[in-house]
Amino acid sequence: MIHSDWHIHSEHSYDASNTLDAIAQQAQAQGLRFVGITDHANFNDEKFIGDLHSSAVGVKAAQEKYPFMVLGVELTPIEKPEFDYIRQHKTREGYVAPTLSKPFAIELAQTKEELIALGVRYAIGASHWRVDVPNGRKLTPDLDTCIKEWYRQQMWLACDERVTILGHPWYHGKGIWYEDFSVIPQSMHLELAAALKENRKYVECNSHFFCSAKATETFKHQYAAFLRELFERGIPVTYGSDSHHEYGDVRSQVEPYLTAAGFVDGDIAELSQDDLW
Ligand SMILES: [Zn+2]
Ligand SMILES: [Zn+2]
Numbered sequence: 001m002i003h004s005d006w007h008i009h010s011e012h013s014y015d016a017s018n019t020l021d022a023i024a025q026q027a028q029a030q031g032l033r034f035v036g037i038t039d040h041a042n043f044n045d046e047k048f049i050g051d052l053h054s055s056a057v058g059v060k061a062a063q064e065k066y067p068f069m070v071l072g073v074e075l076t077p078i079e080k081p082e083f084d085y086i087r088q089h090k091t092r093e094g095y096v097a098p099t100l101s102k103p104f105a106i107e108l109a110q111t112k113e114e115l116i117a118l119g120v121r122y123a124i125g126a127s128h129w130r131v132d133v134p135n136g137r138k139l140t141p142d143l144d145t146c147i148k149e150w151y152r153q154q155m156w157l158a159c160d161e162r163v164t165i166l167g168h169p170w171y172h173g174k175g176i177w178y179e180d181f182s183v184i185p186q187s188m189h190l191e192l193a194a195a196l197k198e199n200r201k202y203v204e205c206n207s208h209f210f211c212s213a214k215a216t217e218t219f220k221h222q223y224a225a226f227l228r229e230l231f232e233r234g235i236p237v238t239y240g241s242d243s244h245h246e247y248g249d250v251r252s253q254v255e256p257y258l259t260a261a262g263f264v265d266g267d268i269a270e271l272s273q274d275d276l277w
Contacts, residue, residue, distance in 0.1 A: 124166075
């Protein structure tokens, strides 16, 4: 059912160790048609932009041998005041978040023009942390607050021109909703689906939801059903292993849940040439 992988991190990412050669060889062993390299560009500072440059140079060289490799990027919402601070000071060091009475504006590390100039063909937009919850920075986030903030970020990503694929929707590293995915209101799923559809975005089936030791069986089935609902509303679903280390084949841990939710071979999408930059 899964024939391409659009979300892989290479050693050019600050947090990953896969070499491009190892990724390509594993892809060939799996018979994948395409692999997308999407290293992190979290902030607009020298470190992250440097990583992105070396990812672009590395992938360009690897493509001579492995034409099925595609250069992408993973972008994540950051606070606009921090983005502005980095632009001015060239570093994140010394940044103090201002106290605001409303949520921070969101920014991404690079403009579309900057990404295209590097040869990037598409972007995964994915939430990783709270940008801000007013007056709540030092409080332990409660479930409702987190869900609302995740919803805000994902709706923003669904409407941003840089985002090709909404990556790991509703991923939360702290795992506070891994027990029961139904804590997220259906109305949010419907709004998100409408925004993704209207803006012609893809949505990602990320392997971590199905491979995580924290995820219960119930959660995995609920999550696959959520992806199926998006699919049936006309939003193409891509697959992303989101591998950082020792790239391997985890499709057999994902596909049974997709099958149970109603997916058949041919349903999992590839990025079309028209949607690549
Ligand atoms: Zn991510
Ligand atoms: Zn990732």
